[in-house]
Amino acid sequence: MEFDWNQEQKEFRATVREFLATHLPDNWENIAHGPGSVAQSDFSRQFCGQLADAGLLVPHWPERWGGRDADAWSAFILAEEMWAAGEPRGGQYMNVNWIGPTLMRFGSEAQQERYITPMAQGQTIWCQGFSEPESGSDLASLRTKAEKQGDQFCINGQKIWTSYAGEAETCFLLARTGAGKNGISIFLVPMDTPGIDVVEIPSLIGEGDIHEVFFENVMVPASAMLGAEGQAWDIVRKALSLERVGIPRFALASRVLHRTVAKLKQLDRFHRGAEDQAARAQAACEAARLFSYEIIDQRQKGITAGPEASVARVATVNAERSVAEFVVEHLPETLAGGDPLLLAHHQRGIVAGIASGAAEIQLNLVATQLLQLPREPR
Amino acid sequence: MDFALNSDQITLNSELDKLASKYATSPTEFRGFVLEDKQLNLELEQGGFFEAAEIPELGPVSAAMMVERLARLPYTAEVGLSMLVGPQLNGDWPRPFAVVENGRPGRFVADAATLIILDGDKVGVVSATPDAVEAVDSLFAYPMGRLNKSVVYTPLSEGEAANVRKWLRIALAAEAAGLLQAALDAATEHLTLRKQFGRPLGSFQAIQHRMAECTVLARGVRLLAIKAAWTGDAGDAAVAALHAQESATRVVYDLHQFMGAMGMTLEFPLHLWTYRLKALLPELNGRGGQAQAVAEHCFKESGNKKEHVNV
Numbered sequence: 001m002e003f004d005w006n007q008e009q010k011e012f013r014a015t016v017r018e019f020l021a022t023h024l025p026d027n028w029e030n031i032a033h034g035p036g037s038v039a040q041s042d043f044s045r046q047f048c049g050q051l052a053d054a055g056l057l058v059p060h061w062p063e064r065w066g067g068r069d070a071d072a073w074s075a076f077i078l079a080e081e082m083w084a085a086g087e088p089r090g091g092q093y094m095n096v097n098w099i100g101p102t103l104m105r106f107g108s109e110a111q112q113e114r115y116i117t118p119m120a121q122g123q124t125i126w127c128q129g130f131s132e133p134e135s136g137s138d139l140a141s142l143r144t145k146a147e148k149q150g151d152q153f154c155i156n157g158q159k160i161w162t163s164y165a166g167e168a169e170t171c172f173l174l175a176r177t178g179a180g181k182n183g184i185s186i187f188l189v190p191m192d193t194p195g196i197d198v199v200e201i202p203s204l205i206g207e208g209d210i211h212e213v214f215f216e217n218v219m220v221p222a223s224a225m226l227g228a229e230g231q232a233w234d235i236v237r238k239a240l241s242l243e244r245v246g247i248p249r250f251a252l253a254s255r256v257l258h259r260t261v262a263k264l265k266q267l268d269r270f271h272r273g274a275e276d277q278a279a280r281a282q283a284a285c286e287a288a289r290l291f292s293y294e295i296i297d298q299r300q301k302g303i304t305a306g307p308e309a310s311v312a313r314v315a316t317v318n319a320e321r322s323v324a325e326f327v328v329e330h331l332p333e334t335l336a337g338g339d340p341l342l343l344a345h346h347q348r349g350i351v352a353g354i355a356s357g358a359a360e361i362q363l364n365l366v367a368t369q370l371l372q373l374p375r376e377p378r
Numbered sequence: 379m380d381f382a383l384n385s386d387q388i389t390l391n392s393e394l395d396k397l398a399s400k401y402a403t404s405p406t407e408f409r410g411f412v413l414e415d416k417q418l419n420l421e422l423e424q425g426g427f428f429e430a431a432e433i434p435e436l437g438p439v440s441a442a443m444m445v446e447r448l449a450r451l452p453y454t455a456e457v458g459l460s461m462l463v464g465p466q467l468n469g470d471w472p473r474p475f476a477v478v479e480n481g482r483p484g485r486f487v488a489d490a491a492t493l494i495i496l497d498g499d500k501v502g503v504v505s506a507t508p509d510a511v512e513a514v515d516s517l518f519a520y521p522m523g524r525l526n527k528s529v530v531y532t533p534l535s536e537g538e539a540a541n542v543r544k545w546l547r548i549a550l551a552a553e554a555a556g557l558l559q560a561a562l563d564a565a566t567e568h569l570t571l572r573k574q575f576g577r578p579l580g581s582f583q584a585i586q587h588r589m590a591e592c593t594v595l596a597r598g599v600r601l602l603a604i605k606a607a608w609t610g611d612a613g614d615a616a617v618a619a620l621h622a623q624e625s626a627t628r629v630v631y632d633l634h635q636f637m638g639a640m641g642m643t644l645e646f647p648l649h650l651w652t653y654r655l656k657a658l659l660p661e662l663n664g665r666g667g668q669a670q671a672v673a674e675h676c677f678k679e680s681g682n683k684k685e686h687v688n689v
Contacts, residue, residue, distance in 0.1 A: 001380065001381060001382070001383055001384070001387070001439050001604070001608060002379060002380040002608075003379065003605050003608045003609055004379070004609075005379060006379075009379070073379060258677065258679075258680045259680070261677045261680040262680040265677075265680065270673075270677075272666075272670075275669055275670060275672075275673040276665070276666065276669040278669075278672075278673065278677065279616075279617075279620055279668065279669035279670075279672035279673055279676075280620065280624060280669070282617055282672055282676050282677075283598075283602070283617045283618075283620050283621040283624065283672070284621075286602060286614075286617050286621075287598035287601065287602060287621060290598070290601040290602065290605060291597070291598065291601065293379055293381070294381055294601065296379075297379065297380060297381040297382075301382075311593065311594050311597060314590070314591070314594045315594050315598060318594070360587065362590075363586065363587040363590040363591065364583070364586065364587075364590075366590035366593055366594065367580075367586035367587065367589055367590045368586070370590075370593060371562075371566050371580075371586075371589055371590070371593060372566075372570075373566065373569060373570060373578075373580035373581065373585075373586055373589065374570060374577070374578045374580050374581040375581060376581050376582065376583050376586070377577060377581065
């Protein structure tokens with residue numbers, strides 16, 4: 001057992017921090033409203049290009065696709081530092097974490113050539129067309145339809161809660177080509193295809209993050225399908241296992257916690273009540289960190305994460321919540337014109353238990369798969 | 379960063395498992411609070427388990443894992459202090475150890491050979507004499523004892539005292555991790571077997587979610603305790619002990635609730651773990667004490683322009 005970083009990992013983290021220190025503008029924290037905002041999306045195109053030039057965008061990808069086959073720890077160290085900095089990669093973190101690797105595994109040669117290189121250069125934003133008005137946690141009930149018409153598919157339906165849709169060039173879209181779970185297929189759809197309409201949803205979590213996306217007679221070639229017809233469920237399950245501990249939310253939560261404590265100390269308001277709550281939040285952040293490291297350790301060893309990934313997700317939600325509650329109780333001015341990074345964290349913390357599978361679904365998985373409690377009859 | 383055990387640690391755990399398996403179930407006729415078997419203590423001594431942590435390839439991480447493993451047993455023995463705190467004391471102090479905190483009754487005090495005295499800010503270590511201690515009946519499922527007269531001790535230096543407190547926290551967290559897991563396992567079994575409304579209680583989502591939350595807490599305590607044993611860091615120790623006491627309050631309540639009336643009986647052994655957890659709750663000044671320690675050790679840099687703490 002080893003709870004320290006090796007020299008190479010320490011150096012890699014230092015390199016990433018140095019890069020952030022030299023490439024984030026002085027007013028970065030005023031820009032960092034959230035990965036989906038227009039400002040952050042615009043900034044990400046410039047920043048991810050620079051990251052790519054420095055070999056820091058996709059180090060864990062194969063050499064063929066612009067990486068250097070770095071290990072799972074490097075990818076996670078990178079993710080920790082980026083998220084703690086307010087995610088200057090914007091929505092492109094998704095490309096790096098799971099869309100790119102999924103295309104490498106399941107994409108046709110033409111799809112790989114078309115899409116992976118721009119991702120590796122940090123020049124393209126994707127969105128994830130999964131949820132629908134009637135299909136959230138029950139994703140398999142989705143209704144958006146793709147009907148075969150000759151060598152094309154005609155897509156009709158609606159997606160919702162789609163992050164980055166306003167800025168994305170391409171959608172990783174799930175649509176129904178048949179009945180049931182095995183009747184869902186994935187299409188890689190350029191967002192400028194006629195018939196796609198994107199409407200931003202004003203939200204609590206900040207500007208530009210969630211959208212409705214309408215598909216009306218959207219024609220895509222059959223070659224836009226990823227993998228085989230009906231293979232979506234299998235592909236998405238594998239892809240989301242990367243996403244479940246893809247965002248090291250505890251890293252920003254921890255940074256926000258320490259910054260809040262520092263401010264309270266300056267204001268002479270770090271009294272016993274605040275101390276108690278900060279300590280609990282610290283424990284929650286550290287538990288989430290260790291659970292996540294446990295999963296990355298498995299990933300590093302080629303083990304596919306089981307329900308332990310859900311434990312990590314739940315612990316991460318606990319951490320986000322503890323920090324957000326600590327901040328609002330002891331530094332309420334954060335929500336009224338306060339420190340923009342703390343404000344952005346508070347706005348986005350609410351997402352932790354909802355995005356990438358609701359926390360309640362994770363609890364179901366822990367109960368039935370880890371504790372082996374009997375399933376609820378349906 | 380590597381969560382895999384080395385071959386020596388795997389061998390040790392497997393040997394301990396073998397030993398522990400003999401004590402894995404409580405006697406069916408048992409209806410008491412304290413379940414001890416002197417043979418367990420003897421076997422641990424004879425097997426050299428108390429010295430194992432001093433072998434460099436094993437270290438305090440192994441000690442923490444042994445404490446956690448043994449705490450899962452229905453039988454209790456003084457292992458936490460012997461394995462994790464004893465090796466930190468200057469001088470050759472014999473086991474078993476016990477803590478007397480501000481004059482209150484403590485676990486294993488009546489049978490201890492060495493007493494660690496926590497007296498306000500001061501910490502002392504003294505040999506226990508039979509005339510100075512007495513057993514106390516209690517609801518806690520540990521053998522409890524107390525001092526029946528004041529003892530004279532020389533306070534440890536500030537550094538030594540801080541070190542003792544740190545390893546007491548790690549021992550508490552490791553012990554709590556095992557107790558939490560065993561209690562969860564016992565409740566899981568009940569929830570799987572017990573049927574109401576024609577289906578196992580454990581199939582109701584209202585219970586599943588709370589059980590899953592308890593699991594996340596218990597597993598977190600284990601990881602934090604093991605990490606703290608590995609780093610020997612005062613902040614990590616405080617975080618682990620705080621999370622242990624926090625989690626215990628929640629888990630003890632929930633598990634008894636899930637057991638229904640069966641959880642009120644001495645027939646079902648849940649109390650062997652939950653009422654031990656209750657004994658750990660007030661230790662080291664309770665949650666408030668751990669929170670202060672977390673604030674002291676984890677937030678000391680906050681405000682000094684060092685934001686990336688503990689990354």
